Amino acid sequence: MSFLDRLKLRLATNLFDAVHGVRYLTTGSARHEGHFEDGEWRNWSDSYRVRPAQYSRPGTIEDAARIVAQSGKLRVVGGGHSFNESPLCEDTLLSLDRLNRIIEIDPASRRVRVEAGIRLRDLNAALWKQGLGLPVLGSTDTQSIGGLIATDLHGTGRDFGFLSERVRSLKVIAADGETKSVSAGDPLFHAAFGAIGVCGPVVEAEIEAVPSFHLAKTTEMVDRIATENEIETVLTRNEHISFYYVAGDTDSETVRMHAWNRTTDPVTEDWEEKKTLSELTDFGISAFAPAIAELLAAIDEDSLVSNLLAPDHRLVMPGSVGFGRRLFYRHDEIEYGVPFDQWRACVSEVMEMLNRRDYFSVVEVRFTPNKSQALLGPGAGRRTAYIELAAPLSQPVEEVYRQAEAIFFAHGGQPHLGKKTSVTGKDMARIFGPRFDQFRAVKQRQDPHGKFRNAFTARVFEQGL
Numbered sequence: 001m002s003f004l005d006r007l008k009l010r011l012a013t014n015l016f017d018a019v020h021g022v023r024y025l026t027t028g029s030a031r032h033e034g035h036f037e038d039g040e041w042r043n044w045s046d047s048y049r050v051r052p053a054q055y056s057r058p059g060t061i062e063d064a065a066r067i068v069a070q071s072g073k074l075r076v077v078g079g080g081h082s083f084n085e086s087p088l089c090e091d092t093l094l095s096l097d098r099l100n101r102i103i104e105i106d107p108a109s110r111r112v113r114v115e116a117g118i119r120l121r122d123l124n125a126a127l128w129k130q131g132l133g134l135p136v137l138g139s140t141d142t143q144s145i146g147g148l149i150a151t152d153l154h155g156t157g158r159d160f161g162f163l164s165e166r167v168r169s170l171k172v173i174a175a176d177g178e179t180k181s182v183s184a185g186d187p188l189f190h191a192a193f194g195a196i197g198v199c200g201p202v203v204e205a206e207i208e209a210v211p212s213f214h215l216a217k218t219t220e221m222v223d224r225i226a227t228e229n230e231i232e233t234v235l236t237r238n239e240h241i242s243f244y245y246v247a248g249d250t251d252s253e254t255v256r257m258h259a260w261n262r263t264t265d266p267v268t269e270d271w272e273e274k275k276t277l278s279e280l281t282d283f284g285i286s287a288f289a290p291a292i293a294e295l296l297a298a299i300d301e302d303s304l305v306s307n308l309l310a311p312d313h314r315l316v317m318p319g320s321v322g323f324g325r326r327l328f329y330r331h332d333e334i335e336y337g338v339p340f341d342q343w344r345a346c347v348s349e350v351m352e353m354l355n356r357r358d359y360f361s362v363v364e365v366r367f368t369p370n371k372s373q374a375l376l377g378p379g380a381g382r383r384t385a386y387i388e389l390a391a392p393l394s395q396p397v398e399e400v401y402r403q404a405e406a407i408f409f410a411h412g413g414q415p416h417l418g419k420k421t422s423v424t425g426k427d428m429a430r431i432f433g434p435r436f437d438q439f440r441a442v443k444q445r446q447d448p449h450g451k452f453r454n455a456f457t458a459r460v461f462e463q464g465l
């Protein structure tokens, strides 16, 4: 790419981020959810849209079941926070926005029963009031519980990794409208996690929470090689960690490490303002001054410049909000889970590829234990490291993501189906083996005539078989 083309791309990206960053700050997160307006449904980033013949918002599970039974083709939507066209349907789009109630919450047993359209932030707030919380969460809380189940939400953790670990039972509607209640051991229960809705809409979930806690989040620049060499020690010392690698420098000296640990310390004074400031700083550097990020990655973490530009900091927050962060720019993501012992080699190849292409991206790495209840999912069936590339929508992603995917495949990667992926049914059969066969048997029983099928799910679960 010529210097002029690179400059043009960089300016276009900066303009794009400035506009959307300001829009986010001034309008709040509401405009950053999937929404239906003037007959059209769009996902959170406006990158996918559809005009369904019928947009249904049932207020009861019985109504939802009736709509499912009577519909031709149907897809279900939650918060519209996925990065692909999996929710789209031109026939019936079933929104669970009105199925968003807490049915029952019992502080003694720590069990909560919710309708699946409830947003994670609302569930977190209700749990917090009862002295309860969830032990691990992902990086945002705008999604619906049903959408998180449908993609087997993972966070990062030594002892806990998934929302599915805490789910005790589900209600799922089959294509003929029958509503089934299922729990661990039932094949439908395990298939529903990560199924992106092809086994039917999940309309209710029973979740076992834990006592609420404060979370101390520390952010620091650390020596890359020493940290990679001592990963097991780092994980033993911390309950949750994630790394931000900065593409553009394969020989980077340092990497940014976030660690979250439960604490009995009181919350930091003005933690909300400090959290926002830190999110804005991250946004400013990664969106507008990638050269600073690259410089920080290239220099010693104890140097004066590093300490000035990216000082270590620690923030104690309520556990209900401590895992999440706001992202002020609209972007695309691809993410694969690779076997834990492959992560170093895989990250290094991804970074090398991005460097060769002169493509700036923050690459986030997270870890989970082998605890998912899903049949399919990025972290199902093994201890996992996740490698995620996030690129602003104004950057071309297709070719870079295709090359990243080839690297993920070579390292035994499992796709996150809420994000970008080009996998086909043939790939899924190779990746998941007998788990995929079990999944397809459940899918066939739940939806024998392909009511929940669209172009995306046909590719992911059928193409090439």
Ligand SMILES: Cc1cc2nc3c(=O)[nH]c(=O)nc-3n(C[C@H](O)[C@H](O)[C@H](O)COP(=O)(O)OP(=O)(O)OC[C@H]3O[C@@H](n4cnc5c(N)ncnc54)[C@H](O)[C@@H]3O)c2cc1C
Binding pocket: 034, 044, 075, 076, 077, 078, 079, 080, 081, 082, 083, 086, 087, 096, 116, 117, 137, 138, 139, 140, 142, 143, 144, 145, 146, 147, 148, 150, 151, 152, 153, 154, 155, 196, 197, 198, 200, 201, 202, 203, 327, 417, 418, 419
């Ligand atoms: C900023 C951001 C941060 C993210 N962070 C993480 C993270 O840390 N970890 C992680 O794992 N993922 C993460 N994701 C991905 C996101 O959690 C998933 O894409 C999730 O599915 C979104 O939930 P939703 O309610 O918005 O679902 P939607 O986008 O509405 O739907 C996603 C898919 O699930 C299906 N679906 C939705 N509701 C149901 C239901 N009730 N029953 C059956 N199927 C259903 C839809 O048909 C669609 O195929 C992130 C996404 C964004 C945009």
